[in-house]
Amino acid sequence: MDEENLQNIPALPPHKYPLWVKLFAGVIVVATLYSLVLLPEYLVTAKKMHAAKEAYAMRDYSEAISLYSYVLETVPSSKAARIGAAEAIFANGDVSDDEIGLGLLSDITLGESEWSRITQVMPAEYQQYFGDVKY
Amino acid sequence: MFLIPGWLISILTFPGVIAHEFAHRFFADWAKVPVYQVCYFRVGNPAGYVIHGPVKGLKNSFLISVGPLIINTVLCALLTFSAIFPMFILEAAEYNWIFILLAWIGFSIGMHAFPSNEDMENLLAEVKGAKQSGPLLWSAKLFAGILRLANALRVFWFDAIYAVLASLALPWMFGLL
Numbered sequence: 001m002d003e004e005n006l007q008n009i010p011a012l013p014p015h016k017y018p019l020w021v022k023l024f025a026g027v028i029v030v031a032t033l034y035s036l037v038l039l040p041e042y043l044v045t046a047k048k049m050h051a052a053k054e055a056y057a058m059r060d061y062s063e064a065i066s067l068y069s070y071v072l073e074t075v076p077s078s079k080a081a082r083i084g085a086a087e088a089i090f091a092n093g094d095v096s097d098d099e100i101g102l103g104l105l106s107d108i109t110l111g112e113s114e115w116s117r118i119t120q121v122m123p124a125e126y127q128q129y130f131g132d133v134k135y
Numbered sequence: 136m137f138l139i140p141g142w143l144i145s146i147l148t149f150p151g152v153i154a155h156e157f158a159h160r161f162f163a164d165w166a167k168v169p170v171y172q173v174c175y176f177r178v179g180n181p182a183g184y185v186i187h188g189p190v191k192g193l194k195n196s197f198l199i200s201v202g203p204l205i206i207n208t209v210l211c212a213l214l215t216f217s218a219i220f221p222m223f224i225l226e227a228a229e230y231n232w233i234f235i236l237l238a239w240i241g242f243s244i245g246m247h248a249f250p251s252n253e254d255m256e257n258l259l260a261e262v263k264g265a266k267q268s269g270p271l272l273w274s275a276k277l278f279a280g281i282l283r284l285a286n287a288l289r290v291f292w293f294d295a296i297y298a299v300l301a302s303l304a305l306p307w308m309f310g311l312l
Contacts (some may be wrong), residue, residue, distance in 0.1 A: 011169035011188070017157075021175055024153060028214070028240060035217035035237050042220035046311050049225060075221060077228035108228075 045074045052084055061092035083114055091121040102126060138290075145182035150240045151207065151247030152176045156183040158206035159199060159254075163187045166195035181251070193271070196261035200254040204282075207248035208301050214241030215302035224311060245298030252286055255279040 017025075052067035068085035071078055082104040089101035101122075110118065110130075119127060145152055153175045163170050169188040176183050190196045218238040221230040250258075255278075262275040285293055306312050 009171045011171055012173065014164035014167070014170070015161075017160075018175070021153065021157065024150070025157075028150075028210075031233055031237050031240070032214060034233055035214075038231070038233075039217040039220075042217060042225070043309070046220045046224045046306075047309075050311050071225065075225050075227045077230075078221075079226040079228060081225060 041074060045071050049078075049081060049084075052081070052088075056084065056088050056091070059091075061088045064088040065092070079108055082108060083110070083118065087118060087121055090118070090123065095123070098123065098126070102129065105130075141180065142178055142182070144246075145176075146178060148243035148246050149176050149182075151243040151245070152182045154207050154210060154244045155203040155247040156185055158203040159185040159187075161206070162195075162198040162202035163190075166190065166192075166198060168195065168199065190257075190261060193261060193265050196258055200250050200258040201278075203254075204248050204250055207244045211241045211245030211248065211298055211301040212304045214238075214244065216305045219302060219306055224306065241302065242295075242298045245301045246294045248297060248301070249285050249289075249294060250282055252283055255282050 048067045048070050052064045052071065055061075055064040055067060065085060065088045068081050068088060071081040072085065075081065086101040086104040089097050089104070105118070115130075156173060156175045160170055160173050163185060168190050170185060171188065172184075172186040174184050187199070190199060214237050218234040218241065221227040221234055222238060259275060259279050262272050285297070303312060
């Protein structure tokens with residue numbers, strides 16, 4: 001549209017938006033505020049998760065298990081925490097808690113890389129309890 | 136390569152189109168540039184547009200052209216921030232539906248962050264019209280070139296990759312990645 005044609009059109013009043021745009025913005029604001037209320041808990045949990053991974057990498061398995069337990073208390077369905085906790089439990093050399101490790105892995109589907117991680121520390125005799133999933 | 140028609144992507148990510156046009160409109164109003172027509176969303180090409188009068192000043196032209204990149208990137212990072220934790224970092228099997236809503240809105244907004252090639256043409260015209268030369272002209276040209284390239288790479292889902300990167304910015308800043 002050239003400038004000549006534009007001069008025949010009245011300019012829109014500044015900062016006046018259609019009702020549906022305001023409603024849309026309102027939905028975004030409410031959703032954001034609600035998520036910000038939930039954010040601190042998730043942020044702390046994610047930091048614990050990060051610390052758990054670091055503890056595992058440093059072979060501090062008891063610390064890793066403790067941190068993963070915290071994560072699972074807050075987000076019981078966290079697949080990453082369940083796998084991480086099981087990994088640390090199998091790696092700690094104490095067979096008395098292996099059943100807990102197996103329990104953490106029940107009812108979840110492991111990807112190839114996750115299975116590879118677990119089998120590095122899981123005693124071979126437990127591997128018979130796991131089967132391939134066909135899609 | 137996985138190709139989806141642009142109009143379908145626009146429908147699926149319509150919050151991003153609205154936010155993009157809103158940003159143009161907001162900065163045009165802010166720069167006291169008359170706005171004659173706004174389409175926040177439609178099924179067509181372009182999916183949205185803002186028709187405004189001549190822009191005075193390089194700063195105003197920059198803000199109006201690049202506004203969506205700033206606004207959409209910030210909104211994408213903020214909106215997806217809390218959703219990333221349960222969905223991707225903690226990989227929770229169950230989470231509040233609000234996170235799915237936030238992730239969709241945030242990601243859609245991030246996908247529409249890039250200013251269009253026309254926006255960049257407007258900015259370059261303003262730089263040339265202002266008889267700017269030297270570093271400012273070259274920076275504007277470089278910036279326009281980068282964004283043109285980004286727009287061209289949309290066929291390789293570069294807009295989606297950008298949205299993912301923008302979503303990961305805050306978790307990365309918090310040292311969680």
